[in-house]
Amino acid sequence: MNGAGTFASVPIIDVAGLFSGDPVGRKAIANEIGRAAGDVGFFYIGGTGFDFRRYDDLLTVARRFFALPYAEKMRSYIGFSRCHRGYVPQGEEGVFEGRADLKEVFDSALDLPADDPDYLAGNPMLGPNVWPAIPGFAQRVTAYYDAVLGIGRKLLGAFAVALGEEPDRFLRHARKPPSQLRLNHYRYDPAAGDGWVSGEHTDYECFTLLTATGPGLEILGGDGTWIDVPPVPGTFVVNIGDLMELWTNGEFVATTHRVRRVPGERYSFPLFFCVDYDTVIRPLPRFHRPGRPIRRPLRAGEHVFAQTAQTFRYLRNRMDLGDLRLPEGALGVGSFGYDAVPAH
Ligand SMILES: O=C(O)CCC(=O)C(=O)O
Numbered sequence: 647m648n649g650a651g652t653f654a655s656v657p658i659i660d661v662a663g664l665f666s667g668d669p670v671g672r673k674a675i676a677n678e679i680g681r682a683a684g685d686v687g688f689f690y691i692g693g694t695g696f697d698f699r700r701y702d703d704l705l706t707v708a709r710r711f712f713a714l715p716y717a718e719k720m721r722s723y724i725g726f727s728r729c730h731r732g733y734v735p736q737g738e739e740g741v742f743e744g745r746a747d748l749k750e751v752f753d754s755a756l757d758l759p760a761d762d763p764d765y766l767a768g769n770p771m772l773g774p775n776v777w778p779a780i781p782g783f784a785q786r787v788t789a790y791y792d793a794v795l796g797i798g799r800k801l802l803g804a805f806a807v808a809l810g811e812e813p814d815r816f817l818r819h820a821r822k823p824p825s826q827l828r829l830n831h832y833r834y835d836p837a838a839g840d841g842w843v844s845g846e847h848t849d850y851e852c853f854t855l856l857t858a859t860g861p862g863l864e865i866l867g868g869d870g871t872w873i874d875v876p877p878v879p880g881t882f883v884v885n886i887g888d889l890m891e892l893w894t895n896g897e898f899v900a901t902t903h904r905v906r907r908v909p910g911e912r913y914s915f916p917l918f919f920c921v922d923y924d925t926v927i928r929p930l931p932r933f934h935r936p937g938r939p940i941r942r943p944l945r946a947g948e949h950v951f952a953q954t955a956q957t958f959r960y961l962r963n964r965m966d967l968g969d970l971r972l973p974e975g976a977l978g979v980g981s982f983g984y985d986a987v988p989a990h
């Protein structure tokens with residue numbers, strides 16, 4: 647935790663130059679991205695060239711899926727998958743204080759064949775997706791995933807440049823990463839009062855690229871106040887996750903965030919950009935600074951899985967039964983992010 651100061655707003659960065667051939671322009675944008683990643687841990691990116699019809703298409707099939715009867719959705723239940731794919735009913739996932747989030751989710755990730763060697767070897771995050779029987783669902787989820795992953799690769803290169811590293815410093819570890827795309831559905835409940843529908847947390851991976859249908863996302867400022875991060879048309883919200891915070895020894899910060907209840911139904915689509923499962927993440931030597939303890943290394947996929955296992959009911963049950971153990975040296979939830987005390 648770098649004890650970052652206060653920030654009043656979340657910057658919007660036009661990243662079009664990252665996709666052009668001009669190295670000077672690319673460096674300037676990378677530096678802007680690096681500043682936002684260090685000061686706030688959250689920023690918007692525009693100018694990505696992303697065709698937002700892919701977002702509309704994804705939203706259409708997400709609506710269709712979540713409108714199915716519960717029993718039908720449960721045919722894709724995540725607990726049936728051996729690599730954490732499928733439907734997450736409300737009550738399945740909870741981050742803090744034992745209270746479950748008030749949302750339902752569909753989880754997908756890199757879609758590997760059933761004979762993938764890591765899957766066959768029992769890797770808990772790598773393997774095939776689960777697809778519900780909705781026409782176009784698999785195609786639209788995949789089209790969105792591939793396009794946004796491509797933008798993520800550009801960003802990962804820009805982070806390296808901003809940090810003074812070789813452009814492929816992180817990218818060379820992103821060959822077969824278990825990056826997840828989540829479809830979050832927050833149902834509208836007129837009887838419910840104020841409060842949050844997704845508890846405060848940091849994201850576990852390198853960084854997240856998010857689209858959403860409306861406001862509700864809030865991030866924790868260094869002074870303990872919550873700041874609104876509503877969607878801005880034509881942009882993605884980007885936020886730093888635990889692994890990038892670790893790699894930079896706290897130079898980039900995995901900012902704590904949560905989702906507030908809003909008067910209406912809400913969908914959001916975070917893509918959590920990860921690196922390869924077995925990548926050992928240890929703080930880069932340039933961030934070994936006086937007064938900043940050097941954090942312990944973690945394996946990328948093991949960290950993501952350990953956090954997941956502590957927050958999903960079906961995995962906690964397996965641990966209770968002794969069928970599953972947390973990886974050696976796994977951290978508890980909430981081990982990253984600002985040290986600020988939240989003002990509730
Ligand atoms: O719904 C949102 O805007 C954010 C969701 C989120 O933070 C998450 O899924 O990790």
Ligand SMILES: [Fe+2]
Nearest residue numbers: 847848849903
């Ligand atoms: Fe999140």
